[in-house]
Amino acid sequence: MPADAKTRRSLIKGLLSGAGLALTGSRIGDVLAQCVTPAVVTSDKLRPHVPGGVMSGDVTATSGIVWSRADRPSRMIVEYSTSENFATFQRRIGPAVLESSDFTGRVDLTSLPPGADVFYRVRFQDLVDGKAFSEPVTGRLRTASIDANKPITFVFSDDEAGQGWGINERFGGYRIYEAMRRESPDFFIHSGDQIYADSVIEFEVKLPDGTMWHNIVTEGKSHVAQTLDDYRAAFAYNQLDTAKRRFAADVPFLVQWDDHEVRNNWYPGEQIGAAEKRYQTRAVSLLAARAKQAMFEYNPFRINQLDPEQIYRAFQFGPLLDVFMLDERSYRGPNSTNLQTRLDADSAFLGSQQTEWLKASLKQSRATWKVIASDMPISLVVPDANPDVPKGTFEAWANADNGAPLGRELEVKEILGFIKREDIKNVVWVTADVHYAQATYYDPTRAKFSDFKPFWEFVGGPINAGTFGPNDLDTTFGPDLRYVSVPKDNPQNRSPAALQQYYGRAKIDPQSRTMIVSLHDLNGKSLYEVKLDPEA
Numbered sequence: 001m002p003a004d005a006k007t008r009r010s011l012i013k014g015l016l017s018g019a020g021l022a023l024t025g026s027r028i029g030d031v032l033a034q035c036v037t038p039a040v041v042t043s044d045k046l047r048p049h050v051p052g053g054v055m056s057g058d059v060t061a062t063s064g065i066v067w068s069r070a071d072r073p074s075r076m077i078v079e080y081s082t083s084e085n086f087a088t089f090q091r092r093i094g095p096a097v098l099e100s101s102d103f104t105g106r107v108d109l110t111s112l113p114p115g116a117d118v119f120y121r122v123r124f125q126d127l128v129d130g131k132a133f134s135e136p137v138t139g140r141l142r143t144a145s146i147d148a149n150k151p152i153t154f155v156f157s158d159d160e161a162g163q164g165w166g167i168n169e170r171f172g173g174y175r176i177y178e179a180m181r182r183e184s185p186d187f188f189i190h191s192g193d194q195i196y197a198d199s200v201i202e203f204e205v206k207l208p209d210g211t212m213w214h215n216i217v218t219e220g221k222s223h224v225a226q227t228l229d230d231y232r233a234a235f236a237y238n239q240l241d242t243a244k245r246r247f248a249a250d251v252p253f254l255v256q257w258d259d260h261e262v263r264n265n266w267y268p269g270e271q272i273g274a275a276e277k278r279y280q281t282r283a284v285s286l287l288a289a290r291a292k293q294a295m296f297e298y299n300p301f302r303i304n305q306l307d308p309e310q311i312y313r314a315f316q317f318g319p320l321l322d323v324f325m326l327d328e329r330s331y332r333g334p335n336s337t338n339l340q341t342r343l344d345a346d347s348a349f350l351g352s353q354q355t356e357w358l359k360a361s362l363k364q365s366r367a368t369w370k371v372i373a374s375d376m377p378i379s380l381v382v383p384d385a386n387p388d389v390p391k392g393t394f395e396a397w398a399n400a401d402n403g404a405p406l407g408r409e410l411e412v413k414e415i416l417g418f419i420k421r422e423d424i425k426n427v428v429w430v431t432a433d434v435h436y437a438q439a440t441y442y443d444p445t446r447a448k449f450s451d452f453k454p455f456w457e458f459v460g461g462p463i464n465a466g467t468f469g470p471n472d473l474d475t476t477f478g479p480d481l482r483y484v485s486v487p488k489d490n491p492q493n494r495s496p497a498a499l500q501q502y503y504g505r506a507k508i509d510p511q512s513r514t515m516i517v518s519l520h521d522l523n524g525k526s527l528y529e530v531k532l533d534p535e536a
Contacts, residue, residue, distance in 0.1 A: 048125070053139075053245035053249055057253035063111075065301065069104040080092070106301075123137075139249035159435060188254065191256060219233075258328070272388070312324075324372045327350075335384045342410070362422075368508075379442075383395065427453070429455065442477050
């Protein structure tokens with residue numbers, strides 16, 4: 001018998017033995033419905049523990065990824081049901097979680113009913129004695145609906161544990177997660193900066209009014225991340241937050257990354273200069289490889305079998321909505337003055353392959369609304385302010401010259417022109433990065449390049465980080481600011497205690513097919529709302 005089969009047989013025996021059942025017959029694959037829960041192990045020390053709770057993500061109409069993490073070598077087991085009381089359920093025997101993945105594991109639940117709430121519970125079986133099981137941790141995911149008569153709600157935001165503002169339990173932790181959870185969204189777009197690998201967390205930070213901000217601290221967040229374990233520790237830190245764990249157990253995630261998963265404003269091939277004293281590893285591509293591995297380990301990603309490192313991907317939510325998740329880090333050229341006159345490797349932002357994928361995917365979409373999740377805004381000027389970078393270097397699409405498209409703006413020009421030529425309707429952009437909220441209407445009559453359909457872009461964030469902005473605006477594509485959440489003289493890097501943390505919410509009504517997008521503060525208060533009618 002192959003070793004894997006022996007392990008699997010041993011696992012089933014352990015499950016049934018713990019449940020007080022005899023093993024009979026040859027059907028010992030994935031034990032399915034009506035199997036009782038394994039008996040409780042009395043000693044808590046013998047149990048595997050589940051320090052990060054559970055998450056789900058990358059949902060489709062018939063599937064969803066369930067993620068969790070143990071504290072020791074264990075076998076991941078997922079039971080799931082459309083009944084909250086698990087009156088009947090199915091069981092999936094998942095992977096062995098080992099040191100090689102920091103004890104994280106994923107199970108792809110398939111053949112699920114569309115548009116349904118699927119309840120799941122995760123348990124880990126100790127691989128040493130085979131008898132000790134963790135306490136079950138429960139969660140819920142909602143599969144994508146294929147019913148045109150069901151409404152869709154989603155939320156979006158980004159940036160947590162930034163600028164040293166970590167988990168302050170006296171403040172309520174990452175309390176914006178609880179406000180978003182109350183929206184009962186179908187899914188959450190995390191627009192990046194899930195961690196701040198380049199930011200340390202100290203026990204106390206003095207606020208401008210003289211009071212103290214108190215952080216939970218860990219050894220892993222006492223220095224910038226350079227090793228694989230450092231990046232893992234940064235992801236594990238955010239899972240210490242109660243509000244985030246509760247949200248993650250209730251709402252599926254669609255995740256992308258931005259710069260702080262690796263280092264501020266990074267790009268492939270970058271070498272960290274001598275002015276930055278905190279890093280011994282200078283090759284940013286090496287840091288990025290470690291960071292990406294940790295990000296995949298700590299998120300419910302569905303891995304692309306053809307390209308296991310690919311982050312950009314699309315999701316279909318029936319006839320009302322398609323979502324296109326971009327990757328604006330992996331394929332970009334170096335940060336520069338961003339004034340190139342042609343589109344090539346130096347001026348790339350998405351890169352040619354991803355751009356062609358986006359254009360083809362938008363053209364093929366038959367959904368009423370096409371939402372592009374971009375981790376950086378189109379027209380807000382974001383300078384690269386790293387200490388070893390010349391002044392006048394830019395980090396995002398915009399180059400601050402307010403003229404005809406140049407540099408990375410050439411990609412925007414290509415995408416927007418394609419959308420108009422192909423008459424692709426109802427494209428909306430959601431984004432983050434700048435640490436305040438904004439609603440922008442792009443009007444070709446105001447633009448230096450005008451060969452595009454009007455569209456909206458909405459900025460959310462931060463979840464729990466310093467508040468900045470407002471940023472300068474590049475007028476190349478005719479942005480018309482309809483709402484900005486912070487005043488022009490807003491102090492920079494305000495703590496979450498200033499209550500300037502934000503998220504966006506979108507609701508699609510199935511009867512009118514309108515999309516209502518609103519921007520909210522960390523308590524859920526609506527600050528701005530606009531009704532978008534679909535183009536026929």
